[in-house]
Amino acid sequence: MYSKRFVYILKTVSSPAKYYTGLTSDPSARLAQHNAGKCDSTAKLGPWQADVVIEFTDERRAASFERYLKSGSGCSFAARHFR
Numbered sequence: 001m002y003s004k005r006f007v008y009i010l011k012t013v014s015s016p017a018k019y020y021t022g023l024t025s026d027p028s029a030r031l032a033q034h035n036a037g038k039c040d041s042t043a044k045l046g047p048w049q050a051d052v053v054i055e056f057t058d059e060r061r062a063a064s065f066e067r068y069l070k071s072g073s074g075c076s077f078a079a080r081h082f083r
Helices: 027-035 059-069 072-081
Strands: 005-012 019-024 048-056
Touching: 005 027, 005 059, 019 027, 019 059, 027 048, 048 059, 059 072
Parallel strands: none
Antiparallel strands: 005 019, 005 048
């Protein structure tokens, strides 16, 4: 049996928009944690909304894609295709 993993990109509601990329098995619960200030890296920038959520059936592929999106070329890819 496999567990689904989601790579997500959050966007701040306020302008100018800021983005955060992460990995989770429950996107709704994770968004709630970000908006509740329970994540050090996003606590001061919220509120957040889900901008992109991509489902993977393979945890390793999801983790690899998340790492890519956090790299320089991955940030450029996200800016071109998701924003």
